[in-house]
Amino acid sequence: MRQETVQCCVVGGGPAGLMVGVLLARQGVEVLVLEKHADFLRDFRGDTIHPSTQELMYELGWIDEFQQIPHSKMEDVTVEIDGKAITFADFRKLKVHCPYIAFMPQWDFLDFLATKGKTFPSFRLLQTTEVSDLLIEGGRVVGVRANSLDGPLDVRADLVVAADGRDSTCRAQSGLETIIEAPNIDVLWFRVSRRDDDKVKFFQSGKGVLIFINRGDYWQVAYVIPARAFAKVRAAGLAEFHARIAALAPALSDRMSEIETWDKVQKLTVRVDRLTTWHRPGLLCIGDAAHAMSPAGGVGINLAIQDAVATANILGPTLRSRTVCDSDMSRVQARRELPTRITQKFQVVVLRDLYPKDLNDDTDHYTPPIFTAFQILPPLRHVMGRFIGLGARPEHINN
Numbered sequence: 001m002r003q004e005t006v007q008c009c010v011v012g013g014g015p016a017g018l019m020v021g022v023l024l025a026r027q028g029v030e031v032l033v034l035e036k037h038a039d040f041l042r043d044f045r046g047d048t049i050h051p052s053t054q055e056l057m058y059e060l061g062w063i064d065e066f067q068q069i070p071h072s073k074m075e076d077v078t079v080e081i082d083g084k085a086i087t088f089a090d091f092r093k094l095k096v097h098c099p100y101i102a103f104m105p106q107w108d109f110l111d112f113l114a115t116k117g118k119t120f121p122s123f124r125l126l127q128t129t130e131v132s133d134l135l136i137e138g139g140r141v142v143g144v145r146a147n148s149l150d151g152p153l154d155v156r157a158d159l160v161v162a163a164d165g166r167d168s169t170c171r172a173q174s175g176l177e178t179i180i181e182a183p184n185i186d187v188l189w190f191r192v193s194r195r196d197d198d199k200v201k202f203f204q205s206g207k208g209v210l211i212f213i214n215r216g217d218y219w220q221v222a223y224v225i226p227a228r229a230f231a232k233v234r235a236a237g238l239a240e241f242h243a244r245i246a247a248l249a250p251a252l253s254d255r256m257s258e259i260e261t262w263d264k265v266q267k268l269t270v271r272v273d274r275l276t277t278w279h280r281p282g283l284l285c286i287g288d289a290a291h292a293m294s295p296a297g298g299v300g301i302n303l304a305i306q307d308a309v310a311t312a313n314i315l316g317p318t319l320r321s322r323t324v325c326d327s328d329m330s331r332v333q334a335r336r337e338l339p340t341r342i343t344q345k346f347q348v349v350v351l352r353d354l355y356p357k358d359l360n361d362d363t364d365h366y367t368p369p370i371f372t373a374f375q376i377l378p379p380l381r382h383v384m385g386r387f388i389g390l391g392a393r394p395e396h397i398n399n
């Protein structure tokens with residue numbers, strides 16, 4: 001059994017884990033990030049980099065390099081409902097350096113953070129290293145056990161930060177209590193080849209909702225269906241599936257044969273939940289490990305990054321002096337819990353009517369009241385732009 005000892009062990013190299021790892025290492029804390037995959041090349045985790053995250057890149061002095069990574073810009077969120085384009089959020093008036101959402105493959109963003117991390121001597125990232133157990137002594141988490149290519153590894157740490165996402169192993173073993181919300185959607189993901197003259201809208205509602213992410217030579221498409229409806233979609237057959245997609249996006253109807261089997265369609269079950277307490281002695285959960293987010297509104301990555309910044313701001317100094325204690329972790333939760341609750345309510349309640357409730361429900365024939373409000377009161381789009389773009393309590397780099 002190999003053994004390592006560090007000040008902070010971060011489990012999970014997603015947005016929350018890499019960001020907190022990099023920010024702590026930047027403060028001189030000895031950090032080891034453990035990531036189970038060999039690379040960051042995974043689809044379906046969201047490609048949105050919010051204005052608040054770009055502002056953090058500016059505060060860190062990294063914005064010029066960040067902007068070298070190919071991306072597209074979205075200055076507002078406009079949805080097409082009942083044949084009308086309704087602008088739901090407008091980022092243009094935000095007082096930040098980049099008042100837009102940057103669409104960038106998440107693997108490029110994570111690669112960028114990992115590269116930045118490696119410029120700090122106290123940062124290490126071990127990939128292909130999956131945490132299997134928390135090490136607990138006398139009721140305190142003192143580290144983790146992991147499996148790596150070189151065999152089993154025990155890492156002992158003053159603090160374990162669980163950033164291992166919505167299926168968090170650390171959370172499952174922590175004994176911390178979870179409150180489960182009832183999300184109303186699931187998401188099917190697939191790819192269709194792209195042409196420059198394709199006429200598709202970012203968000204197309206109807207019998208289901210399609211969301212299109214431009215990945216150059218192909219569209220990464222999210223088909224949002226009512227929760228637990230996939231069995232019915234599948235039972236109706238692939239031809240019916242093609243017909244549903246083609247009806248929502250006629251421009252792509254000639255490419256339905258590219259979805260030749262159900263293997264090309266990935267189902268992601270949406271979960272929304274949160275821990276009542278995010279920590280126990282020696283362990284702090286952040287990001288989806290503390291509060292699994294739905295894709296609705298595209299705000300989960302932002303929340304995960306903001307948790308990471310708050311964690312580094314509050315715990316960096318105590319980790320450096322090796323005096324981190326439970327009350328410091330309570331301060332992280334106290335800072336981030338309200339934004340989490342507000343954001344989850346926004347996803348589950350405010351955006352509920354945007355999506356069909358059963359497979360035959362056609363949202364294109366119905367404008368949810370919230371969207372009527374946006375039509376009547378256009379300034380609301382700037383309020384929503386602030387909420388989606390910056391989050392309920394934006395964090396800044398303090399140390």
Ligand SMILES: Cc1cc2nc3c(=O)[nH]c(=O)nc-3n(C[C@H](O)[C@H](O)[C@H](O)COP(=O)(O)OP(=O)(O)OC[C@H]3O[C@@H](n4cnc5c(N)ncnc54)[C@H](O)[C@@H]3O)c2cc1C
Pocket residue numbers: 011012013014015016017034035036037044045046047048129130131132163164165166167168169187268269270271286287288289292293294295297298299300301302304
């Ligand atoms: C279908 C879908 C689409 C979404 N789209 C968007 C979007 O467009 N915009 C948006 O803002 N949010 C979106 N979200 C929400 C967003 O994906 C999450 O809120 C966000 O990824 C949380 O970041 P995280 O770092 O906490 O966790 P994750 O991104 O899940 O990262 C966790 C990391 O931990 C690693 N890991 C897991 N277990 C272990 C282990 N045992 N040992 C070591 N490593 C481990 C994983 O490999 C992963 O790299 C979407 C969610 C879903 C379900």
